[in-house]
Amino acid sequence: MDHTYTPLINALEQKQQARSFHVPGHKNGRVPPPWERLQSILPADQTEIDGLDDLHDADGVIKEAQDMTASLFGAAKSWFLTGGSTSGILAAVIAAVRPGERLLLQRSAHQSAHAAVTLAGAEPVYMNPSTETISGLPLGISPALLEKTLRAYPDTAAVLLTSPTYEGYAQPLTEHVSLCRKYGVCLLVDEAHGAHLLPGAGRFPEGAVQAGADLVIQSAHKTLPVMTMGAWMHAGSSRVDTEAVQQALQMVQSSSPSYILLGSLDAGRSYLGRFTDWEALADTIEQESRHLPVMPESAGIWRRDPLKLPLLAGSAEEAQQWEKAMHDQDMYPELRLGRVLLVTLPLHTEAATELLRELKTVIPHRAAGTSFQETAGTGWTVPALTTRQQRTYPVEAVPFEEAAGHTAARSLIPYPPGIPLVLQGERIMEAHLEALRRLGGQGVRVKGNGPELRVYKE
Ligand SMILES: Cc1ncc(COP(=O)(O)O)c(C=O)c1O
Incomplete structure (x- = not known):
């Protein structure tokens, strides 16, 4: 597949000079925006005019761009999302679980998963995730715990897992997929932090579509050069009721989705489809972070995404000092959680190298951590x-x-x-x-x- 081809962007380029007698009110930028910096992008801020398709009933350039995304991931179908993974998670749960039906999810799920429970009227069972003892970071749900919970709740309609975690630890999901098939339930995966996890991506963890999950939601904006809120969802199997997903997406997303975001997703797919630097990027990150106190890249079944560097400080106070030292230099980490200061890197070898070199001027040199103690998650709560x-x-x-x-x-x-x-x-x-x-x-x-x-x- 030729990933230099960008059907949606090409169509948007063609409409830049069109005379607009429709929304949005800036009329392709003809009305001077009060914020001058916006002037250059406003002509791409289009709407559902002839030739630009309709996200909620796609059969033109949006469908073409979505189909190229599905083909890249090996998915049965992909949908572009303009409300972040949040909108995908809401729609996936609404589509897969009817009011009163049971949803199994991990206690450490993102707030959007909990909002989805409320909106869908689902009855949740919260499985306790395994954790990394030293840092206190949540990891994921073992197949053993999933099976035990599935057996305890035979009325389960769907399971929602998060992999990788915010801090980048992923687990192989093939056993979870087999279990969900065995018990006849749908497996939804919040892979918000793994939009770059393509089949064949070298040392990077395996993605959920490849493992066979039914619905997989990814925040393209988190790890790809895509604008904030740009995300996509994949149907990994033909077991999903795609019409129900489409209907749910229409309920939770705007009827006027941003074409700038949609175009940005088309560009992100093109970037990812042409990216070949997997090994060089992972090697460079490993080399450049050698003297940083990064948590291990693999431990037991867990594999850390090389783009995520959880830096483990000696104490919560030290992590706070590192964060302050970064702020003082106008550098901003992704998150600080107890003893962990998380920094994220881009899917671009040169940019990642530059950022790491700047980071090393601030974070004290120390050998990368090797200790990783897993406390297995047991049981669940309602x-x-x-x-x-x-x-x-x-x-x-x-x-x-x-x-x-x-x-x-x-x-x-x-x-x-x-x-x-x-x-x-x-x-x-x-x-x-x-x-x-x-x-x-x-x-x-x-x-x-x-x-x-x-x-x-x-
Ligand atoms: C694990 C996880 N899932 C879902 C989301 C929501 O993603 P978005 O910001 O794209 O809506 C986040 C956001 O941080 C997240 O960390």
């Missing part, structure tokens, strides 16, 4: 109130110090990474309040937190 009950119970605000013992009516989410500490419907414990105080002391922002917390009146 919320104190079902999703259905949460819809009907009244809500009140209680002072923070008196919240223990109440059931949360709003999730408490440290951001980043966006993994809830307390989920809506879960009982608030004294230990949660303690963790919130500690996070506040470390300068971590927690959505939903404040002098009063919203709880259900039971």
Whole structure:
């Protein structure tokens, strides 16, 4: 396949000079934008005019661009998303799980997965993920735990797993795929951090489409040269009801999707399709990060994406000092979590090398870490109130110090990474309040937190 070909971008280029008697209001940039920097891109900010197809009923250039993406990943079908992986996760769960049906997901899932539970009216079971003991980072769900949970909940409609994690650790998913087939449930994978994980990408972890997952959602904007919010979703098998997915996507996305984002996705697919530097990039990153305290690239079943470098400090205070040292030099890491400062690199050997050299001027030289201790995740939890009950119970605000013992009516989410500490419907414990105080002391922002917390009146 010729990945230099960009059907959607070509069509957008052709319409740059068109006289616009339609939305958007800037009329292809004819109305001078109050922010001059936008002038050059506005002519690409088109709408569903003749020749530019329609995202929600694609049969022209958008379909062509989506089909090229599906072919690149070896998927049965791909959809472009203009609302990030968030919109894909919402649509996937709505399409796969009917109200009252069971969804198994890991407790460490991103907030969008928890929002999907609420929107779909699904009844969740939260599997406890394995963790890396030294850093405290969540990893994933072992096939053994998945099978045990599937056996305990025979009414399960779908399973949603996250791989790789925010910090870049991925696990092989083929066994999870076989289990989901055996129990007749759909496997959805939040691969938001793995849009670059193509078949044959050398030392990079295997992607979920290749492993045989049914629906795979990827934030192209996170690791590819794609604009923020640009994402895509793949149907990895023909077991997915693609019409139901299409319908759900129409519900959760704008009826006026951004053509700039769609064009950016076409460009991102073209970039990825032509990228061949896998080995050189992984080798260069390894070499340039040799004297940085990076967590191991592989341990047990876990393989870290070379583009993610979790730097392990001696303490949370030291990680905070490293972050400050970076800020002082106008450098910004992806996230700080306890002892870990996470930096992410681009899928581009020269740019990654330059960034790493700059990073090394700030982070103290130290041998890369080799220790990695896995604590296996066991068991699962279900919320104190079902999703259905949460819809009907009244809500009140209680002072923070008196919240223990109440059931949360709003999730408490440290951001980043966006993994809830307390989920809506879960009982608030004294230990949660303690963790919130500690996070506040470390300068971590927690959505939903404040002098009063919203709880259900039971
Ligand atoms: C694991 C995971 N899933 C989903 C998302 C949502 O992705 P997006 O920002 O593209 O909506 C994120 C965002 O950080 C994430 O970390």
